[in-house]
Amino acid sequence: MHPLRDKPRVGLFTFAVTAVALLSGCEGSQSALQPAGPAAQDIALLWWWMLGTSAVIVFAVVGLWLYAQFRRPPPASSEQPAPEQAGMRHTAAVDRIIARRWLIGGGLILPTVTMVVLLAFGIPMGHRMLPLPLPEAPLRIEVTGHQWWWEVHYPEQGITTANQIHIPAGRPVDFHLASADVIHAFWVPQLGGKLDMIPGRTNVLRLQADAPGRFRGQCAEFCGLQHARMRFTVEALPEEAFAQWVAARQADEARPVRDAGAPSAQVFEAHCSQCHSVAGTPATGGPDLRHLHSRTLLGAGTLRHDGDGLQRWLREHQHLKPGNHMPAHDHLDDDTLSALVDWLRRQQ
Amino acid sequence: MSEQQTTRATRAAVWHNPTGWRALTVVSHSVIGKRFMLTGLVFFLVGGLLAMLIRAQLAFPDQAFMSSDIYNQVFTMHGTVMMFLFALPMLEGLAMYMIPKMIGARDLAFPRLGAFGYFCYLFGGLILMASIVLALAPASGWFMYTPLSSDVFSPGVNSDFWLLGVTFVEIAAVTAGIELLVSILRTRTAGMSLSKMPLFVWYILVTSVMVVFGFPPLILGSILLELERAGGLAFFDVARGGDPLLWQHLFWLFGHPEVYIIFLPAAGVISTLIPVFARRPIVGYRAVVLAVLTTGFISFGLWVHHMFTVGIPQLAQAFFSVASMLVAVPTAIQIFAWLATLWGGRPVFSLPMLWVFGFLVVFVFGGLTGVMLALVPFNWQVHDTHFVVAHMHYVLIGGMLFPLVAGIYYWLPLFTGRMPSMQLGRWGFWLCFIGFNLTFLVMHFTGLLGMPRRVYTYEAGLGWDIPNLISSVGGFVMCAGVAMVLIDLLTHARFGRKAKANPWHADTLEWSMAAPPPTWNFDLLPRVHDRHPSHDAQLQEETWLPDMHHGRRETLGCDPVSGEPRQVIHLPANSWWPFVCALALAALCVSLLVRAYPLAAFIALLSVGLLSAWSWHNGLRKPHARALPAPDPLPMHFTGFDSPGLWGTNAALLASGSLFMSMLFGWFYLWTVAPLWQFPETSPLAWPLLLTVCLLCSLAALLYRRTLVRLRTGDGAALPRTLWAVAGIGLVACAALIALLRAPLDITGQAHDAVILVMLLYLLMHAGVATLATLLQLRRVALGYVSAAAPFEVPIVRQLWRYTQLIAWILLLVLIAFPQSWGVY
Structure with a gap:
């Protein structure tokens, strides 16, 4: 029996329907298909479009294949030549025409067009997700991966905590990611993509939650024995609530040890x-x-x-x-x- | 009649495969190929069992069926076994079995090398299996990212098993690659020009080139990581000027080509089967060949797409994103060539085509998710999740396993002379197909719902429960399908009905021989006129090498482009050397594993001795200089300068060159990227000494060149003198290098010094090998084995010197001149 096993079971085909229920669940969701920030939103949209296009391509190719394999033979086949000679009827000229039609259409044009469209959307989208300079500097939070927990530091506010990150909703936050031991990856699927935490480096990931809410995160780069239990939450608060939270934590930071003699x-x-x-x-x-x-x-x-x-x-x-x-x-x-x-x- | 019987008896005697203990001496490509495939099958079952353990663990949330430690070992070994012990050896085995039969050769060019590769594979595989039995299996994931796999975070022997065992297995991969490459280029039968080669042979040709270039980066990476773990050298540790990302680069520099190394032979099977069952030649033969070449080329330029989340510059990401998508073009060309072939033919449906159909559906979908993953923002979201797990199983099972089974069913009548059971085969297919899609189609969504890969458990209520259960059920359904296929394959040899000759009306050469084929493949090597030799009525009008009374194993040596016969290649026969040498290397591997270094040093020396002895015995031990009598107006290969051995040496040097280039990459990468890389005040190396080494190596190469020029005019008088001089120069060069290595290098403190050490050791190794080969050659000249009449070994050793000279000068430039001019010292 697990201490957290108290939430509704969700099936594959009902995940969209239960999005609301999950969002209201107290630990939040970890689904990239329930985006709650601009980056995740873009990616989810990208996914649905790509899925649709891919489905069309798969059905088209498989359909063509099945038709080619099982279509009724043309009437000429009544006096079908022996298989050894069958192939020889095709002259080089016929071959060239067929080759041109299929290979250029399907082999060159189809993938090229798909790629150009995809990149035309994808590259600017990726660019928007980068931590580019903003007129107003975003909130800076330094997260350090440890085997198997997260150290969370707010340098401007002077707060150091762990595993639960609070951010203001509605404005961008820059996560400065580092590692104290092995490689980890910081990932909050509802807010956006992941980024690795690598010893000796600092990577910056910009995320934003559009509205207050609680979002689950988890280490995504295999990091050893308890990789599975290296989880965290991101709680987006309204601006005033966030300010209150900061104030409370700053009070914690300043507080002396109580009962030091106990x-x-x-x-x-x-x-x-x-x-x-x-x-x-x-x-x-x-x-x-x-x-x-x-x-x-x-x-x-x-x-x-x-x-x-x-x-x-x-x-x-x-x-x-x-x-x-x-x-x-x-x-x-x-x-x-x-x-x-x-x-x-x-x-x- | 009796004359025919004598001829047949002679052939059987010359190509005899002994049984009992002496079966270990067999070198025949058919036997070695089958051993590769059967061993691969056993490892496939092990890998499959591990997969079932994974699915059992993940079937329900919070399962405690396995501890995290065991689970990590299980998924690491699942990947390792499937990639290194199943996929590639299986395909190489198929290629080793099929290629000589398809190109009209009696055996591969280096039969003993093939046997050696097999034993390396077997022993390496057994060492890895031992780690499972001991519950000490590697547990850092099949790509062994450091620092998790380093001695700090994985202190046990687990990672060493991986680094040593896999490297050992890779020797087999590289030797098979070299062997196939040279065999395809040099041993085709008369008239088989490049443009008349079957497509499967083209695919294998490209694959073997990729193996030769693709595996050395990982071999280098493994050696460096093992040196860091065992010897404390600094390569990947940030604090000492290394960088863990260097490992990722080296790994994926191998790892991505590896995916295509696995896919291309399988696609070659598809390209072989479809024209046969469509009953027309392939549409766009040239386009397909071009597509295969392009795939091979592009596959070396997109490894970084495995690293989109490590925080590399945006421009690099865009470049690798485009490159990754670009590979869709040659793939699409092949798919549409297959479609067009079916369309333009009169297709018949049979069991192999069922698997081809399964391949098409699964692989097209896997290819499309691959294009999705190449798009950087989407990659950031699903990288390292179950989406990626699903994608790679779509491309690997779809792109390799389905075509493999199709190919096995297709060639089964050739292997055993019997037909499979269509009924069982059909059941097996549908169970596999449905089970596979249940498992992995759903798994895409598991990943999108946020489940990372490599977690040993997950909590309930995140929407992951039902998809995981479906995947697990699907996994077991697929298992049943695999069992069905196996039963069919195992029982058909006994119960299958006898196959007619060429039951599929195929057009390639292998179907023109008896099934199952004799060990010498072809009684008479035919002349090929077009791409459809087994439909060719004139095939037997001109034949080659009918006579075997001389007792030699022989095959035709051809011009690499036109396929016209140029020489008769004398092939080595059965031998203990491959087994003995592989056994010695296995002992070396185990002694390194248990860190018994004095013993390891001893065994290493012993191995060098054994390998030299093998090379000694492999050469001709009696002076041969006869021209063949009519009707074979061809010289024996050892009377000329262009022997298959020269080609093999060149291929091996290409592999070594790839290792060297990876080393240079490491040097420049750490220099420019590692956060704490440091140059010392002055270079620790004495440049005059290194310059001396360069000059000595150049002198040796020059002397070899001069003696070769003389040999070509038939003048071998200066040979002993020159070789004495070269051997002396070589010894001095080695001594100078050893003196150079006495520089004050802080190899455990600074990556800079550790990299220099490895590069100098590499140079010393090459100089040593070249010197040793020269000394051996000197002795053979004295005994009369090498002379103006049998000069073929001289250009081979010359290549060793040319290569040593090349790397010596490059090292002088890269280690001293370039940093000096940059002003870093």
């Missing part, structure tokens, strides 16, 4: 603080926990962060997401873990 603080110090930071303590490797309370999912989309979610994660994370780089906490008893969870909750 026994749980020592547990955290001993077991967690090397990788995880609360209140800006220096740590590398794991997600920053200052904004943990604001996140609705744990383990990069593995588990819902509600009720006893956090406790369950701490106890069973190697079972829920085997191979993740956080050591198992088998040696910590339930009481210690509960106290630790309470202490982490108090850090908001």
Whole structure:
């Protein structure tokens, strides 16, 4: 039984109908066929046109083939010559005419025309998706791929969080993509195409959500054991709500550690603080926990962060997401873990 | 009558294939071809089983049927097995079996090389299989992107299995490529000019050239990655001046041509079958040949379309986007040539045509999604999703498996002399066709719904559940279809009815012989007058090489263009050497795998010794200089200068040249693109020393040239003297190179130094091989095996020196002169 298995089942041929239902689903959709931004919209439109054209071409070619194979033989065939001689009736001149008609029509003109049309639409479309300079600089968000989670940094706002990205709706956002270990790919299908995160480089992907909503994303470049559970969400908020969210997170960033003297603080110090930071303590490797309370999912989309979610994660994370780089906490008893969870909750 | 029987007995004795343990010595192309195909079939079943495991895991959301570790091994090995152990070896096996029969030769030009390639393939495949059994299989995906496959993120031996095993298997691919290339150009029967070659032979010719050029980049990449993993050398690590994208370039520089290397032979099958069943010659023979050549050419210029999401400049993306779509033109030309042929003929329908029809439907659709994927914005959305998985199965299963089965059914009467069961065959087809489309048509939508590839599980409720279940059901339906076909193929040899001679009324040469054919293929090599030799009543009017009482295996050596006979090629007979040498290389591979480097060094030396011994024994060990008696007014190949061995050497040097060019690409790529690439203050290399090496190699090449000029006038007096001089020069050059290698290179710290090391080692290897070959030749001159009367080996060794000279000068330019003039040192 999976913690997230609570949404409607959707069949292949009903995906269009259930678009609305999925959009209203609380974790959002991951379908490129339910575009929610200009880039994804263009690509989806492109797809439907290409699908239609391809269907026509496939049916035409297969139809021609079947006709050629099974058509009734012309009357001359009543005294059909022996097969050995059949082919010899065709003179070179006839051959040339047939060749010209079929090979030039189908072999040259058809693909060339298709390609020119496709590129005439496709190249400008791709150009529009590039992070070209704008009169008003878009919001900059730096996302770093880790095995197997996403570090999210808002340099202008001074916020560092993980796995859940908030953006303002209705205006472009530039995602500056990098990697801390292997190659990952950042992909939010409802907003647009994907781009790789490569060690030593920074790639910039521009996305925009047309309206407020929640969109799922997932790592698209195979990155090891938990490639499947390297998920994230993008939440597009109305302008004021986004400003409020930024303000709340900035407050989180400025907040000192609470209950620094509690026994749980020592547990955290001993077991967690090397990788995880609360209140800006220096740590590398794991997600920053200052904004943990604001996140609705744990383990990069593995588990819902509600009720006893956090406790369950701490106890069973190697079972829920085997191979993740956080050591198992088998040696910590339930009481210690509960106290630790309470202490982490108090850090908001 | 009894004279005929003696003749036949003589032929059987000369071309005898021993049984028992000595079956390992067999070199006959028919046997080797069949071994390739049967081994390929076994690997296909393994790959298929792995595919079924994948479909079982993905049938339902959140399945825990396999852990992520095992799942990653399974999908990595599925791709690896299907691409490297099934698709290409299977097609090469088919080509090795068919080509001599279609061009009128008694065997391939280098029968022992074929046997050697087979054993390399077999042993490499077994090493990869061992990794599955040990649950240590590679788990970084079949294209092994680094840094995931590096020693940091894949510390186990898993990736080493891939890098070493696949490289070993690729030796087989390249040797088969060289062998087919030279055989097609040099061993056609009398009168078979290029324009009279069957289309299938054209396809294989282009494919083999592509293999020769296409595989070396991956061989280089694998060697570099293994050096980085095992020896800590810096090539792909950003922090040390490398770049992981270099691996992607090298991989796809191989990987994209590979797709066409697999598709073209299969398309060749289609181009062979359609005219036969349409009962008319192909429409647009020239256009098809041109299309095949164009496909081969373009396929080397579009590898970057696998990398549209890595963030390359827009102009480059547009270029590769256009190039990728451009390949649709030659493909469309072929498809419409087939259509026109059917249209203009009087088609009959039979089992092979059913599979051809399946090919057409599936491949056209796969081609169209390929055009879609070439469009950059769409690619950004569906790249690395199940859409791509669906697309590539459409082009690979549609473009390779369906034609392959069509071809197997078509040539079955030739293989075994019996007909397949039409009933079982039809069931098999429809199950495969329906199962395939259920699996993969739906999978396009799975990808569009947002499911990435290579995820070991997915959560419910994203709309992926039902499409995945349909795909899994379809996969098992296809499995049943494959089983049906296999049962048909396995049982027909016993229960099938006897085939008539040429049951499909085909026009190519292979149908003019007995089925199943004798090991020597043709009693008499015929003269071909047109493209329809088996419909040619005058085929047997002029025949060649009837006599085998001399006990030699022989075939005709032809002019590469006109096909006119130029010489008689003496073919080597059965031998242990191929098996022994492949076994030694397998031991080398295993010792590298377990990182027993002293042992590996020993085995490497042993292998060099064994390969030299093989080359020694392969040559003629008695001075031959006789002209053939009438009625064969042709010289033996070893009395001239233009031997098949020279062509084989040139083809091998082309492959090596492709490796060298990939190396140069790596150097310039890292120099210009790697984020943290650094030049040291001054070049670590002593340029006077490298210049000396260049001059010495040029001197050696010059001396060889002079002695060759003299040999051509029949003067072999200076031969020993010259060879002594060249061998001495070679030894000095090698010593100079070793001195050069003592430069203070920080190979584990800087990619710059690591690349220089690899390039110098490559030069040393070539200089060493050329020197060794010269020394061996010196000995053969002393024994009288090589002389003015039998000079054919001299131009071969000369080529080695010319090539060594060429790369030495290029390295001087590229490693020292060019950076100096650029001012980077």
